[in-house]
Amino acid sequence: MSDRITLQVARYRPEQESEITFDEHDVPCLKDWVVLDGLNHIKDRIDGTLSYRWSCRMGICGSCGMTVNGEPKLTCATFLSDYAPGPVRVEPLRNFPVIRDLIVDIGDFMRKLVRVKPWIVRQVEKPLTEGEYLQTPDELDEYKQYSLCINCMLCYAACPIYGLDSKFIGPAAIALAQRYNFDNRDQGAADRMTVLSEHEGIWGCTFVGECTKVCPKHVDPAGAIQRYKLTAAMESMKSFFLPRGT
Amino acid sequence: MAGSHVYTDYHPRWLRRQVSTYWWLEKWAYFAFILREMTCLFVAWFVVYLLLMFGAVAGGADRYQQFLAWSASPWVLTLNAASFLFMIYHAITFFVAAPQALVVHVGRRPVPARLVLVGHYLGWAAASTLVAWLLLRPS
Numbered sequence: 429m430s431d432r433i434t435l436q437v438a439r440y441r442p443e444q445e446s447e448i449t450f451d452e453h454d455v456p457c458l459k460d461w462v463v464l465d466g467l468n469h470i471k472d473r474i475d476g477t478l479s480y481r482w483s484c485r486m487g488i489c490g491s492c493g494m495t496v497n498g499e500p501k502l503t504c505a506t507f508l509s510d511y512a513p514g515p516v517r518v519e520p521l522r523n524f525p526v527i528r529d530l531i532v533d534i535g536d537f538m539r540k541l542v543r544v545k546p547w548i549v550r551q552v553e554k555p556l557t558e559g560e561y562l563q564t565p566d567e568l569d570e571y572k573q574y575s576l577c578i579n580c581m582l583c584y585a586a587c588p589i590y591g592l593d594s595k596f597i598g599p600a601a602i603a604l605a606q607r608y609n610f611d612n613r614d615q616g617a618a619d620r621m622t623v624l625s626e627h628e629g630i631w632g633c634t635f636v637g638e639c640t641k642v643c644p645k646h647v648d649p650a651g652a653i654q655r656y657k658l659t660a661a662m663e664s665m666k667s668f669f670l671p672r673g674t
Numbered sequence: 675m676a677g678s679h680v681y682t683d684y685h686p687r688w689l690r691r692q693v694s695t696y697w698w699l700e701k702w703a704y705f706a707f708i709l710r711e712m713t714c715l716f717v718a719w720f721v722v723y724l725l726l727m728f729g730a731v732a733g734g735a736d737r738y739q740q741f742l743a744w745s746a747s748p749w750v751l752t753l754n755a756a757s758f759l760f761m762i763y764h765a766i767t768f769f770v771a772a773p774q775a776l777v778v779h780v781g782r783r784p785v786p787a788r789l790v791l792v793g794h795y796l797g798w799a800a801a802s803t804l805v806a807w808l809l810l811r812p813s
Contacts, residue, residue: 440689442687442688442689446687446689447689448689498700498701522691523693525688525689525690526688526689526690526691527688533688566782566783569784588693588697588698588704591693591697592693592697634707634711635707635771636703636704636707637703637707637771638701638703638704640774641703648774650774651774651775651777654771654774654775655774655775655777657775658775658776
Protein backbone atom coordinates (compact mmCIF):
# COMPACT_ATOMS: atom_id res chain seq x y z
CA MET A 429 0.00 0.00 0.00
CA SER A 430 1.31 3.45 -0.93
CA ASP A 431 2.20 5.66 2.01
CA ARG A 432 0.49 8.65 0.43
CA ILE A 433 -2.96 9.32 -0.95
CA THR A 434 -4.48 12.16 -2.94
CA LEU A 435 -7.23 14.22 -1.36
CA GLN A 436 -9.44 16.20 -3.75
CA VAL A 437 -10.85 18.86 -1.48
CA ALA A 438 -13.79 21.05 -2.43
CA ARG A 439 -13.17 24.76 -2.15
CA TYR A 440 -15.77 27.50 -2.17
CA ARG A 441 -14.52 30.98 -1.46
CA PRO A 442 -17.58 33.21 -1.87
CA GLU A 443 -15.52 36.37 -2.24
CA GLN A 444 -13.86 35.01 -5.39
CA GLU A 445 -15.87 32.00 -6.66
CA SER A 446 -19.45 31.26 -7.57
CA GLU A 447 -19.03 27.49 -7.84
CA ILE A 448 -17.14 24.75 -6.04
CA THR A 449 -13.64 24.02 -7.29
CA PHE A 450 -11.27 21.25 -6.19
CA ASP A 451 -7.75 21.41 -4.81
CA GLU A 452 -5.61 18.28 -4.92
CA HIS A 453 -3.13 17.46 -2.18
CA ASP A 454 -1.03 14.40 -1.45
CA VAL A 455 -1.25 13.52 2.23
CA PRO A 456 0.26 10.67 4.26
CA CYS A 457 -1.89 7.54 4.22
CA LEU A 458 -1.07 6.04 7.57
CA LYS A 459 -2.96 3.01 8.83
CA ASP A 460 -4.69 4.91 11.62
CA TRP A 461 -5.31 8.15 9.72
CA VAL A 462 -8.87 9.19 9.03
CA VAL A 463 -10.03 11.69 6.41
CA LEU A 464 -10.10 14.37 9.09
CA ASP A 465 -6.39 13.75 9.76
CA GLY A 466 -5.75 14.33 6.07
CA LEU A 467 -7.66 17.62 6.19
CA ASN A 468 -5.81 18.70 9.33
CA HIS A 469 -2.54 17.88 7.58
CA ILE A 470 -3.52 20.13 4.68
CA LYS A 471 -4.61 22.92 7.01
CA ASP A 472 -1.49 22.72 9.18
CA ARG A 473 1.18 22.13 6.54
CA ILE A 474 -0.10 23.04 3.07
CA ASP A 475 -2.96 25.52 2.96
CA GLY A 476 -4.12 27.23 6.12
CA THR A 477 -7.09 28.83 4.38
CA LEU A 478 -9.00 25.53 4.09
CA SER A 479 -12.16 25.79 6.19
CA TYR A 480 -14.09 22.92 7.77
CA ARG A 481 -15.70 21.99 11.07
CA TRP A 482 -14.41 19.48 13.55
CA SER A 483 -14.12 19.11 17.26
CA CYS A 484 -13.99 15.84 19.18
CA ARG A 485 -12.29 13.50 16.68
CA MET A 486 -14.16 10.54 18.14
CA GLY A 487 -17.63 10.44 16.60
CA ILE A 488 -19.34 12.23 19.46
CA CYS A 489 -19.77 15.86 18.47
CA GLY A 490 -21.15 15.33 14.96
CA SER A 491 -19.27 18.35 13.58
CA CYS A 492 -17.12 16.79 10.88
CA GLY A 493 -19.79 15.36 8.57
CA MET A 494 -18.79 15.72 4.92
CA THR A 495 -19.32 13.97 1.61
CA VAL A 496 -16.50 11.48 1.05
CA ASN A 497 -16.40 9.95 -2.41
CA GLY A 498 -20.10 10.72 -2.79
CA GLU A 499 -21.23 9.30 0.56
CA PRO A 500 -22.10 11.30 3.68
CA LYS A 501 -19.54 10.35 6.32
CA LEU A 502 -18.14 11.45 9.64
CA THR A 503 -14.60 12.25 8.52
CA CYS A 504 -13.23 11.37 11.97
CA ALA A 505 -14.50 7.81 11.53
CA THR A 506 -13.60 7.28 7.88
CA PHE A 507 -10.16 5.77 7.35
CA LEU A 508 -8.04 6.97 4.45
CA SER A 509 -6.66 3.47 3.96
CA ASP A 510 -10.16 2.24 3.06
CA TYR A 511 -9.95 4.42 -0.05
CA ALA A 512 -6.41 3.46 -1.09
CA PRO A 513 -4.99 3.98 -3.65
CA GLY A 514 -7.30 6.97 -3.92
CA PRO A 515 -8.05 9.64 -4.82
CA VAL A 516 -10.45 10.62 -2.07
CA ARG A 517 -12.89 13.37 -2.93
CA VAL A 518 -14.08 15.45 0.02
CA GLU A 519 -17.05 17.75 -0.48
CA PRO A 520 -19.47 19.62 1.77
CA LEU A 521 -22.61 17.79 2.88
CA ARG A 522 -25.29 17.77 0.22
CA ASN A 523 -28.69 19.44 0.57
CA PHE A 524 -27.34 22.34 2.66
CA PRO A 525 -26.16 25.78 1.53
CA VAL A 526 -22.37 26.01 1.53
CA ILE A 527 -20.95 28.85 3.57
CA ARG A 528 -17.29 28.26 2.76
CA ASP A 529 -15.23 25.30 1.54
CA LEU A 530 -16.54 22.31 3.52
CA ILE A 531 -18.73 24.27 5.91
CA VAL A 532 -22.50 24.15 5.44
CA ASP A 533 -25.28 26.09 7.06
CA ILE A 534 -27.46 23.86 9.26
CA GLY A 535 -29.68 26.68 10.51
CA ASP A 536 -32.68 25.16 8.74
CA PHE A 537 -32.36 21.99 10.81
CA MET A 538 -31.86 23.93 14.04
CA ARG A 539 -35.09 25.86 13.46
CA LYS A 540 -37.01 22.66 12.69
CA LEU A 541 -35.56 20.83 15.67
CA VAL A 542 -37.01 23.35 18.11
CA ARG A 543 -40.45 22.92 16.58
CA VAL A 544 -40.63 19.25 17.63
CA LYS A 545 -39.77 20.09 21.25
CA PRO A 546 -36.85 17.73 21.77
CA TRP A 547 -36.97 17.89 25.52
CA ILE A 548 -39.07 16.32 28.27
CA VAL A 549 -42.41 18.07 28.46
CA ARG A 550 -44.33 17.75 31.72
CA GLN A 551 -47.89 18.95 32.17
CA VAL A 552 -47.35 18.98 35.92
CA GLU A 553 -43.95 18.68 37.56
CA LYS A 554 -43.92 16.52 40.64
CA PRO A 555 -42.45 18.11 43.78
CA LEU A 556 -38.71 17.68 44.33
CA THR A 557 -39.45 15.95 47.61
CA GLU A 558 -40.87 13.00 45.66
CA GLY A 559 -37.45 12.34 44.15
CA GLU A 560 -36.30 11.51 40.64
CA TYR A 561 -38.33 10.15 37.75
CA LEU A 562 -37.06 6.59 37.92
CA GLN A 563 -37.00 4.31 34.88
CA THR A 564 -36.54 0.60 34.42
CA PRO A 565 -33.99 -0.70 31.88
CA ASP A 566 -36.89 -1.75 29.63
CA GLU A 567 -38.31 1.78 29.73
CA LEU A 568 -34.88 3.16 28.87
CA ASP A 569 -34.53 0.72 25.96
CA GLU A 570 -37.73 2.11 24.43
CA TYR A 571 -36.00 5.35 23.42
CA LYS A 572 -32.28 4.79 23.96
CA GLN A 573 -31.57 4.11 20.29
CA TYR A 574 -32.99 7.50 19.27
CA SER A 575 -31.14 9.31 22.04
CA LEU A 576 -27.83 8.43 20.36
CA CYS A 577 -28.36 11.02 17.59
CA ILE A 578 -25.46 13.48 17.44
CA ASN A 579 -27.03 15.92 14.96
CA CYS A 580 -24.29 15.23 12.42
CA MET A 581 -26.68 15.89 9.50
CA LEU A 582 -25.53 12.88 7.49
CA CYS A 583 -29.14 11.73 7.32
CA TYR A 584 -30.27 15.06 5.82
CA ALA A 585 -27.44 14.89 3.29
CA ALA A 586 -28.48 11.38 2.28
CA CYS A 587 -32.19 12.17 2.05
CA PRO A 588 -33.26 13.06 -1.50
CA ILE A 589 -36.63 14.18 -0.19
CA TYR A 590 -35.03 16.90 1.92
CA GLY A 591 -32.94 17.91 -1.07
CA LEU A 592 -36.05 18.24 -3.23
CA ASP A 593 -38.36 19.74 -0.60
CA SER A 594 -36.64 21.86 2.00
CA LYS A 595 -39.89 22.15 3.98
CA PHE A 596 -39.61 18.51 5.01
CA ILE A 597 -38.78 18.38 8.70
CA GLY A 598 -36.28 15.64 8.05
CA PRO A 599 -34.98 12.44 9.62
CA ALA A 600 -33.01 13.58 12.67
CA ALA A 601 -35.66 16.01 13.93
CA ILE A 602 -38.33 13.30 13.74
CA ALA A 603 -36.08 10.69 15.35
CA LEU A 604 -35.37 13.11 18.18
CA ALA A 605 -39.08 13.81 18.58
CA GLN A 606 -39.60 10.06 18.87
CA ARG A 607 -36.82 9.87 21.44
CA TYR A 608 -39.04 11.94 23.74
CA ASN A 609 -42.34 10.39 22.63
CA PHE A 610 -41.05 6.98 23.76
CA ASP A 611 -39.76 8.34 27.06
CA ASN A 612 -42.25 7.44 29.78
CA ARG A 613 -41.37 10.63 31.71
CA ASP A 614 -42.55 12.78 28.82
CA GLN A 615 -46.07 14.15 28.34
CA GLY A 616 -45.55 16.18 25.19
CA ALA A 617 -46.55 13.68 22.51
CA ALA A 618 -49.74 15.56 21.68
CA ASP A 619 -47.82 18.83 21.21
CA ARG A 620 -45.36 17.15 18.88
CA MET A 621 -48.10 15.47 16.87
CA THR A 622 -49.31 18.86 15.62
CA VAL A 623 -45.94 19.41 13.95
CA LEU A 624 -45.08 15.85 13.00
CA SER A 625 -48.46 15.13 11.39
CA GLU A 626 -48.14 17.99 8.95
CA HIS A 627 -47.56 17.13 5.32
CA GLU A 628 -43.98 18.34 5.71
CA GLY A 629 -43.64 16.14 8.79
CA ILE A 630 -43.73 12.37 8.67
CA TRP A 631 -45.88 12.26 5.53
CA GLY A 632 -43.16 13.95 3.54
CA CYS A 633 -41.01 10.85 3.98
CA THR A 634 -41.29 8.28 1.21
CA PHE A 635 -39.00 5.81 2.99
CA VAL A 636 -35.96 5.90 0.78
CA GLY A 637 -34.17 4.55 3.85
CA GLU A 638 -30.75 6.09 3.15
CA CYS A 639 -30.90 8.13 6.38
CA THR A 640 -30.69 4.92 8.38
CA LYS A 641 -27.92 3.47 6.21
CA VAL A 642 -25.62 6.47 6.65
CA CYS A 643 -26.29 7.08 10.35
CA PRO A 644 -22.98 6.60 12.20
CA LYS A 645 -24.76 5.97 15.50
CA HIS A 646 -27.32 3.41 14.23
CA VAL A 647 -30.25 5.59 15.25
CA ASP A 648 -32.55 4.36 12.45
CA PRO A 649 -34.39 7.61 11.68
CA ALA A 650 -36.30 5.90 8.85
CA GLY A 651 -37.70 3.42 11.36
CA ALA A 652 -38.62 6.25 13.72
CA ILE A 653 -40.58 7.98 10.96
CA GLN A 654 -42.40 4.83 9.87
CA ARG A 655 -43.31 4.03 13.48
CA TYR A 656 -44.73 7.51 13.88
CA LYS A 657 -46.74 7.12 10.67
CA LEU A 658 -48.39 4.12 12.30
CA THR A 659 -49.03 6.11 15.49
CA ALA A 660 -50.45 9.08 13.58
CA ALA A 661 -52.68 6.84 11.46
CA MET A 662 -54.02 5.09 14.57
CA GLU A 663 -54.69 8.44 16.27
CA SER A 664 -56.45 9.68 13.14
CA MET A 665 -58.64 6.55 13.06
CA LYS A 666 -59.41 6.93 16.75
CA SER A 667 -60.45 10.53 16.37
CA PHE A 668 -62.65 9.56 13.41
CA PHE A 669 -64.44 6.63 15.07
CA LEU A 670 -64.33 7.99 18.61
CA PRO A 671 -64.66 11.75 18.15
CA ARG A 672 -65.50 12.22 21.83
CA GLY A 673 -62.59 10.14 23.01
CA THR A 674 -62.59 6.81 24.81
CA MET B 675 -32.29 25.13 2.15
CA ALA B 676 -34.91 27.39 3.65
CA GLY B 677 -35.27 30.83 2.22
CA SER B 678 -34.86 32.51 5.58
CA HIS B 679 -31.07 32.76 5.68
CA VAL B 680 -29.78 36.17 6.63
CA TYR B 681 -26.99 37.43 4.40
CA THR B 682 -24.35 39.54 6.05
CA ASP B 683 -21.03 40.99 5.00
CA TYR B 684 -19.40 37.87 6.37
CA HIS B 685 -21.65 35.49 4.48
CA PRO B 686 -21.95 37.28 1.17
CA ARG B 687 -22.93 34.40 -1.10
CA TRP B 688 -23.87 31.04 0.28
CA LEU B 689 -23.79 28.44 -2.42
CA ARG B 690 -27.13 26.72 -2.97
CA ARG B 691 -26.75 23.62 -5.06
CA GLN B 692 -29.72 22.34 -7.04
CA VAL B 693 -30.62 18.68 -6.86
CA SER B 694 -30.17 17.13 -10.29
CA THR B 695 -33.28 15.96 -12.12
CA TYR B 696 -31.46 12.64 -12.43
CA TRP B 697 -30.61 12.32 -8.73
CA TRP B 698 -32.20 8.88 -8.71
CA LEU B 699 -29.50 7.62 -11.07
CA GLU B 700 -26.65 8.68 -8.78
CA LYS B 701 -26.84 5.69 -6.44
CA TRP B 702 -28.20 2.20 -6.74
CA ALA B 703 -30.18 2.71 -3.51
CA TYR B 704 -31.99 5.71 -5.02
CA PHE B 705 -32.70 3.80 -8.21
CA ALA B 706 -34.03 0.84 -6.21
CA PHE B 707 -36.30 3.28 -4.37
CA ILE B 708 -37.67 4.69 -7.62
CA LEU B 709 -38.26 1.15 -8.91
CA ARG B 710 -40.12 0.38 -5.68
CA GLU B 711 -42.32 3.46 -6.14
CA MET B 712 -42.97 2.45 -9.76
CA THR B 713 -44.37 -0.88 -8.62
CA CYS B 714 -47.59 0.94 -7.73
CA LEU B 715 -48.28 1.26 -11.48
CA PHE B 716 -48.13 -2.51 -11.84
CA VAL B 717 -50.27 -3.03 -8.76
CA ALA B 718 -52.82 -0.73 -10.38
CA TRP B 719 -52.59 -2.73 -13.63
CA PHE B 720 -53.32 -5.98 -11.81
CA VAL B 721 -56.37 -4.38 -10.20
CA VAL B 722 -57.59 -3.27 -13.63
CA TYR B 723 -56.84 -6.73 -15.05
CA LEU B 724 -58.81 -8.37 -12.23
CA LEU B 725 -61.78 -6.05 -12.85
CA LEU B 726 -61.65 -6.87 -16.56
CA MET B 727 -61.66 -10.57 -15.69
CA PHE B 728 -64.66 -10.12 -13.38
CA GLY B 729 -66.46 -8.28 -16.18
CA ALA B 730 -65.65 -11.10 -18.64
CA VAL B 731 -66.86 -13.79 -16.22
CA ALA B 732 -70.07 -11.85 -15.63
CA GLY B 733 -70.52 -11.43 -19.38
CA GLY B 734 -70.88 -15.15 -20.06
CA ALA B 735 -68.82 -17.97 -21.57
CA ASP B 736 -68.15 -16.30 -24.93
CA ARG B 737 -66.91 -13.11 -23.40
CA TYR B 738 -64.73 -15.06 -21.00
CA GLN B 739 -63.18 -16.99 -23.90
CA GLN B 740 -62.48 -13.69 -25.66
CA PHE B 741 -60.82 -12.44 -22.48
CA LEU B 742 -58.64 -15.57 -22.29
CA ALA B 743 -57.61 -15.16 -25.94
CA TRP B 744 -56.80 -11.50 -25.33
CA SER B 745 -54.82 -12.47 -22.21
CA ALA B 746 -52.76 -14.89 -24.31
CA SER B 747 -51.66 -12.16 -26.70
CA PRO B 748 -47.92 -11.49 -26.49
CA TRP B 749 -48.13 -7.92 -25.15
CA VAL B 750 -50.56 -8.85 -22.36
CA LEU B 751 -48.41 -11.85 -21.44
CA THR B 752 -45.31 -9.63 -21.39
CA LEU B 753 -47.06 -6.98 -19.34
CA ASN B 754 -48.36 -9.54 -16.86
CA ALA B 755 -44.96 -11.21 -16.54
CA ALA B 756 -43.32 -7.82 -15.88
CA SER B 757 -46.10 -6.96 -13.43
CA PHE B 758 -45.55 -10.24 -11.62
CA LEU B 759 -41.85 -9.50 -11.19
CA PHE B 760 -42.59 -5.97 -9.97
CA MET B 761 -45.19 -7.35 -7.55
CA ILE B 762 -42.59 -9.70 -6.08
CA TYR B 763 -40.18 -6.77 -5.77
CA HIS B 764 -42.96 -4.73 -4.15
CA ALA B 765 -43.67 -7.49 -1.63
CA ILE B 766 -40.01 -8.08 -0.77
CA THR B 767 -39.25 -4.38 -0.26
CA PHE B 768 -42.42 -4.05 1.81
CA PHE B 769 -41.41 -7.00 3.99
CA VAL B 770 -37.89 -5.65 4.42
CA ALA B 771 -39.34 -2.32 5.55
CA ALA B 772 -41.98 -3.83 7.82
CA PRO B 773 -39.80 -4.55 10.89
CA GLN B 774 -38.67 -0.92 10.96
CA ALA B 775 -42.25 0.33 11.11
CA LEU B 776 -43.77 -2.49 13.11
CA VAL B 777 -42.20 -2.86 16.52
CA VAL B 778 -44.17 -5.65 18.19
CA HIS B 779 -43.99 -6.29 21.91
CA VAL B 780 -44.68 -9.56 23.67
CA GLY B 781 -45.26 -8.50 27.21
CA ARG B 782 -42.62 -5.83 27.73
CA ARG B 783 -40.06 -7.36 25.39
CA PRO B 784 -39.85 -6.23 21.77
CA VAL B 785 -39.98 -9.03 19.21
CA PRO B 786 -36.70 -9.18 17.23
CA ALA B 787 -36.93 -7.57 13.77
CA ARG B 788 -35.85 -10.83 12.14
CA LEU B 789 -38.88 -12.62 13.59
CA VAL B 790 -41.23 -9.91 12.30
CA LEU B 791 -39.67 -10.36 8.86
CA VAL B 792 -39.97 -14.15 9.03
CA GLY B 793 -43.60 -13.77 10.13
CA HIS B 794 -44.35 -11.75 7.00
CA TYR B 795 -42.73 -14.35 4.75
CA LEU B 796 -44.62 -17.15 6.50
CA GLY B 797 -47.88 -15.22 6.02
CA TRP B 798 -47.05 -14.78 2.34
CA ALA B 799 -46.27 -18.48 1.95
CA ALA B 800 -49.51 -19.43 3.72
CA ALA B 801 -51.60 -17.10 1.55
CA SER B 802 -49.89 -18.38 -1.64
CA THR B 803 -50.46 -21.99 -0.58
CA LEU B 804 -54.14 -21.29 0.05
CA VAL B 805 -54.57 -19.63 -3.35
CA ALA B 806 -52.69 -22.48 -5.06
CA TRP B 807 -54.90 -25.04 -3.31
CA LEU B 808 -58.07 -23.19 -4.36
CA LEU B 809 -56.92 -23.00 -7.98
CA LEU B 810 -55.40 -26.44 -8.36
CA ARG B 811 -57.70 -28.66 -6.32
CA PRO B 812 -59.60 -31.25 -8.36
CA SER B 813 -63.10 -30.02 -9.17
